[in-house]
Amino acid sequence: MTTxxxxxxxxxxxxxxxxxISRVLHAAGFAVAAxxxxxxxxxxxxxxxxxxxxxxxxxxxxxxxxxxLPIIFLTGTADIPKSVQAMKHGASDFLTKPVNDExxxxxxxxxxxxxxxxxxxxxxxxxxxxxxxxxxxxxxxVLEYVVTGxxxxxxxxxxxxxxxxxxxxxxRVMQKMRVRSVAELVRLTQRCGISAR
Amino acid sequence: xxxxxxxxxxxxxxxxxxxxIYLLVWCKQRQNWAHLLFSFTAVATAAIAAFxxxxxxxxxxxxxxALLRWIHVPVWVLVISFVSFVRLYxxxxxxxxxxxxxCLRTLVLILNFVFTPNLNFRHITSLRQFSWGGGEIxxxxxxxxxxxxxxxxxxxxxxxxxxxxxxxxxxxxxxRRRALVVGGSMIFGAILAWHVPLVIWGIIDIxxxxxxxxxGIVAAMxxxxxxxxxxxxxxxxxLQASEAELRETEQRMQLAxxxxxxxxxxxxxxxxxxxxxxxxxxxxxxxxSEKLDFDRFRSALHPEDRESVHQAVENSLRTxxxxxxxxxxxxxxxEVRWIxxxxxxxxxxxxQPVRMRGASVDxxxxxxxxxxAARQRNEMAHLSRVTMLGELSxxxxxxxxxxxxxxxxxxxxxxxxxxxGQVDRTELREILNEVISENKRACEVIRxxxxxxxxxxxxxxxxxxxxxxxxxLKLIHSDLVNQKVIVNCELARNLPAVTGDPVxxxxxxxxxxxxxxxxxxxxxxxxxxxxxxxxxxxGNGNGAVLVSVTDRGGSIPEEKMEQIFEPFFTTKAKxxxxxxSVCHSIIAVHRGKLWATNxxxxxxxxxxxLPIGIRGTAVPISSNGQLDDHA
Numbered sequence: 083m084t085t086x087x088x089x090x091x092x093x094x095x096x097x098x099x100x101x102x103i104s105r106v107l108h109a110a111g112f113a114v115a116a117x118x119x120x121x122x123x124x125x126x127x128x129x130x131x132x133x134x135x136x137x138x139x140x141x142x143x144x145x146x147x148x149x150x151l152p153i154i155f156l157t158g159t160a161d162i163p164k165s166v167q168a169m170k171h172g173a174s175d176f177l178t179k180p181v182n183d184e185x186x187x188x189x190x191x192x193x194x195x196x197x198x199x200x201x202x203x204x205x206x207x208x209x210x211x212x213x214x215x216x217x218x219x220x221x222x223x224v225l226e227y228v229v230t231g232x233x234x235x236x237x238x239x240x241x242x243x244x245x246x247x248x249x250x251x252x253x254r255v256m257q258k259m260r261v262r263s264v265a266e267l268v269r270l271t272q273r274c275g276i277s278a279r
Numbered sequence: 280x281x282x283x284x285x286x287x288x289x290x291x292x293x294x295x296x297x298x299x300i301y302l303l304v305w306c307k308q309r310q311n312w313a314h315l316l317f318s319f320t321a322v323a324t325a326a327i328a329a330f331x332x333x334x335x336x337x338x339x340x341x342x343x344x345a346l347l348r349w350i351h352v353p354v355w356v357l358v359i360s361f362v363s364f365v366r367l368y369x370x371x372x373x374x375x376x377x378x379x380x381x382c383l384r385t386l387v388l389i390l391n392f393v394f395t396p397n398l399n400f401r402h403i404t405s406l407r408q409f410s411w412g413g414g415e416i417x418x419x420x421x422x423x424x425x426x427x428x429x430x431x432x433x434x435x436x437x438x439x440x441x442x443x444x445x446x447x448x449x450x451x452x453x454x455r456r457r458a459l460v461v462g463g464s465m466i467f468g469a470i471l472a473w474h475v476p477l478v479i480w481g482i483i484d485i486x487x488x489x490x491x492x493x494x495g496i497v498a499a500m501x502x503x504x505x506x507x508x509x510x511x512x513x514x515x516x517x518l519q520a521s522e523a524e525l526r527e528t529e530q531r532m533q534l535a536x537x538x539x540x541x542x543x544x545x546x547x548x549x550x551x552x553x554x555x556x557x558x559x560x561x562x563x564x565x566x567x568s569e570k571l572d573f574d575r576f577r578s579a580l581h582p583e584d585r586e587s588v589h590q591a592v593e594n595s596l597r598t599x600x601x602x603x604x605x606x607x608x609x610x611x612x613x614e615v616r617w618i619x620x621x622x623x624x625x626x627x628x629x630x631q632p633v634r635m636r637g638a639s640v641d642x643x644x645x646x647x648x649x650x651x652a653a654r655q656r657n658e659m660a661h662l663s664r665v666t667m668l669g670e671l672s673x674x675x676x677x678x679x680x681x682x683x684x685x686x687x688x689x690x691x692x693x694x695x696x697x698x699x700g701q702v703d704r705t706e707l708r709e710i711l712n713e714v715i716s717e718n719k720r721a722c723e724v725i726r727x728x729x730x731x732x733x734x735x736x737x738x739x740x741x742x743x744x745x746x747x748x749x750x751x752l753k754l755i756h757s758d759l760v761n762q763k764v765i766v767n768c769e770l771a772r773n774l775p776a777v778t779g780d781p782v783x784x785x786x787x788x789x790x791x792x793x794x795x796x797x798x799x800x801x802x803x804x805x806x807x808x809x810x811x812x813x814x815x816x817x818g819n820g821n822g823a824v825l826v827s828v829t830d831r832g833g834s835i836p837e838e839k840m841e842q843i844f845e846p847f848f849t850t851k852a853k854x855x856x857x858x859x860s861v862c863h864s865i866i867a868v869h870r871g872k873l874w875a876t877n878x879x880x881x882x883x884x885x886x887x888x889l890p891i892g893i894r895g896t897a898v899p900i901s902s903n904g905q906l907d908d909h910a
Contacts, residue, residue, distance in 0.1 A: 102688035109695035180684040183691035
């Protein structure tokens with residue numbers, strides 16, 4: 083099964099606007115899919131698809147659905163309450179109508195790039211989590227002490243064991259997490275939100 | 280000369296004098312036949328007196344016979360006059376009796392000239408001469424009475440009965456003085472007249488004094504007639520007094536009319552002549568001596584008002600309704616003056632209009648004040664619209680942004696397609712079609728805005744209220760969507776048109792809808808429902824179109840039901856509190872009504888009614904008095 087190509091999803095209830103925006107994006111070489119409503123979009127959306135969402139009116143339902151796509155809002159009036167609301171809903175960009183094609187396209191490109199990097203980070207993160215999952219509870223415990231920068235002797239003291247045992251666990255952790263230095267281990271654990279003891 | 284000659288002559292003279300006087304009176308008043316009859320009576324009595332006097336002094340039997348024969352002529356005149364007088368003046372006496380007496384008396388007169396020497400005697404044997412009452416020597420006839428003379432007695436008897444009957448009638452009628460004076464004297468006279476047959480039959484021995492028996496009646500009649508004359512004089516005095524009073528009333532009226540600047544007029548319809556006071560002439564600019572008729576009046580009117588005035592007059596003539604009309608008159612110098620005319624039509628017995636009376640007054644100042652008020656009202660309404668547009672600016676911008684976005688994107692897409700080199704003609708055609716249709720949509724929004732913002736006089740168009748509702752919903756569509764308000768419409772089909780300003784009516788409805796939305800701002804989304812209804816009903820007694828806007832927000836406290844329509848009353852943090860008061864005045868100018876009620880469950884309903892087909896009060900005029908042209 084192939085991953086779908088990156089697509090711009092356009093959602094608006096007013097057909098002429100929906101069609102014309104789709105045309106611009108299509109002419110600029112993007113794959114476009116247009117929907118009259120948020121519900122229609124969610125029913126057809128394949129979560130693996132990369133891209134971005136162009137929304138012409140703020141729609142609560144998308145935020146609730148927790149889409150991972152960056153959202154570009156196109157609105158009639160760029161007043162402060164609306165902007166704040168849009169940002170809270172995770173807007174990638176906020177444009178006012180009528181929109182210039184270059185602004186729209188650059189916003190779409192930025193959103194694509196953002197989406198791509200988010201996807202990459204997500205992939206990396208899931209890999210780190212997978213490595214973490216291979217650790218035994220004892221190794222995990224040792225990991226949490228190691229990232230605080232404590233020496234083996236101190237860790238052994240805290241855990242009530244001997245220094246040699248801690249040494250073995252540490253080596254296994256480094257191996258399983260595929261890191262060569264403690265600094266590298268710290269970076270990984272920070273990314274997946276493991277706090278030090 | 281003895282007293283007998285003097286008394287008989289005086290009697291005759293008095294009767295002639297009275298006859299002369301009443302003949303003169305009759306000449307002045309020909310319709311009063313009683314006066315002429317009286318004159319005949321008096322002349323006849325005078326003649327009888329002369330004949331009697333002559334008979335008393337007759338020397339020979341031949342003389343006496345001739346005199347006795349001719350005395351029947353004045354007696355006949357006298358009897359006929361009496362009977363006629365009773366019938367005509369007293370309106371009494373039986374008709375058949377009257378005719379019987381007249382016929383019998385005429386028969387007596389004819390027979391009198393048939394028999395020789397006369398009706399009374401077969402022949403007179405001698406004249407007995409003697410001194411009577413210490414006077415001179417007089418003659419009394421002695422002879423054989425004619426049996427036909429009884430006819431004369433019968434006529435006398437009938438006359439007596441006739442008088443008695445007439446007197447009773449008059450008495451019963453309640454006219455006791457007349458019954459006593461005239462009737463009494465006549466009965467008395469008719470009784471006394473019986474001395475004539477008694478003398479002829481030789482029973483008593485006195486000269487004839489018929490003239491005295493009748494002169495009593497003449498005197499009574501004269502008294503009665505003079506009483507009438509006196510009465511007439513009294514009436515004339517009263518009439519004079521009331522005429523003076525009338526003149527004074529008229530002067531007061533004129534004073535009041537001139538103080539009120541009223542021009543009074545009267546139109547004689549049959550002769551088509553118009554009489555009008557000087558004030559009225561000045562009002563219309565007619566020359567003081569100019570002859571006026573309806574066409575001249577019509578020509579003084581403003582050409583645009585001629586038809587309506589004509590119709591108002593026609594309507595009054597046809598139905599008898601009060602004439603009432605407001606119109607402009609153009610004076611000879613070109614000045615235009617507003618005039619209000621009122622009047623009523625008088626009809627004759629056949630129901631034909633005879634004349635029309637009325638008054639006209641200059642109402643230019645009032646009209647100018649009305650015009651000023653209308654202008655201020657329109658400016659207020661305009662200001663309120665501008666304010667409202669400010670509040671709605673977001674949704675209006677949105678309404679414009681949609682088509683503009685579509686146009687821009689389509690055009691830029693087309694540029695890119697051309698730049699890419701792979702031209703799909705079908706797509707380009709679609710793009711251009713969409714550009715055009717979206718452009719039209721934007722134009723429509725702008726057109727609505729321009730109408731909405733247009734400043735000017737209120738129009739008097741024929742307005743379909745359902746169209747107003749639809750236009751309003753288009754205008755504030757985005758606002759409703761933004762506020763998540765669902766609008767339901769129940770629009771009655773085939774509603775009659777109303778007369779008014781479409782934009783001002785839209786304004787009222789927008790106000791009501793915006794207020795309703797604001798009232799529901801705190802409601803849960805599914806509760807934000809608005810119902811707009813149209814229908815027909817009764818407004819101020821006439822047919823009216825009704826519009827109502829029902830929300831599901833809070834209710835209005837009962838004590839504030841009236842207050843909400845007052846200026847500067849507001850419950851909103853931002854509002855000026857002018858919206859509803861402006862709406863109220865707009866609806867009032869349209870002769871309608873705006874009111875609010877609370878719903879049974881929740882929320883309130885605002886209603887307004889507009890009379891069907893009636894023009895509003897405000898006729899827009901500009902300072903030069905010309906009707907504004909909205910074409």
